[in-house]
Amino acid sequence: MEKIATTNAPAAVGPYAQAVESNGFIFVSGQLPITVATGEMETDIKKATLASLSNLKAILAEAGLEIENVVKTTVFMKNLEDFTSMNEVYAEFFGSHTPARSTFQVAKLPKDAIVEIEAIACK
Numbered sequence: 273m274e275k276i277a278t279t280n281a282p283a284a285v286g287p288y289a290q291a292v293e294s295n296g297f298i299f300v301s302g303q304l305p306i307t308v309a310t311g312e313m314e315t316d317i318k319k320a321t322l323a324s325l326s327n328l329k330a331i332l333a334e335a336g337l338e339i340e341n342v343v344k345t346t347v348f349m350k351n352l353e354d355f356t357s358m359n360e361v362y363a364e365f366f367g368s369h370t371p372a373r374s375t376f377q378v379a380k381l382p383k384d385a386i387v388e389i390e391a392i393a394c395k
Contacts, residue, residue: 280330303327319352
C-alpha cells in the first residue's frame with residue numbers, strides 16, 4: 273500500500289491518508305468542500321460540490337490519474353433536499369464519464385460540512 277498526498281488538496285482532518293494505492297486501485301478519502309487557496313469551507317451546495325470534486329481531482333492528479341479513472345464515488349450530504357443542485361454540478365464535472373455512485377444523507381459531517389465526496393479509481 274502506498275500513501276498519496278498533495279498540497280493541492282486540503283490535508284486530512286484526522287489520522288488517515290488523502291488517498292492510498294493498492295493493487296492498481298486508488299482509494300480517495302472523503303473530500304470536504306474546503307477551498308485550498310483560502311482554507312475556507314464552502315457552504316453553498318453548488319460551490320461545495322465543486323470544491324469537493326476539485327480536491328478529489330487534485331489527489332488523483334498526484335497519483336497520475338484523471339477523473340476518467342474514477343470507477344465509484346460516494347456522496348455524503350447533510351441535506352438530500354440539495355440533491356438536484358449537487359447533481360447538476362456533479363454531472364457537469366464528470367461529463368460523459370459516469371462512474372457508479374451512491375449518495376446518502378447523513379446526520380453530521382466533519383467540520384459541519386454540507387457535502388463530502390470519496391472515490392475509488394483504477395489505473
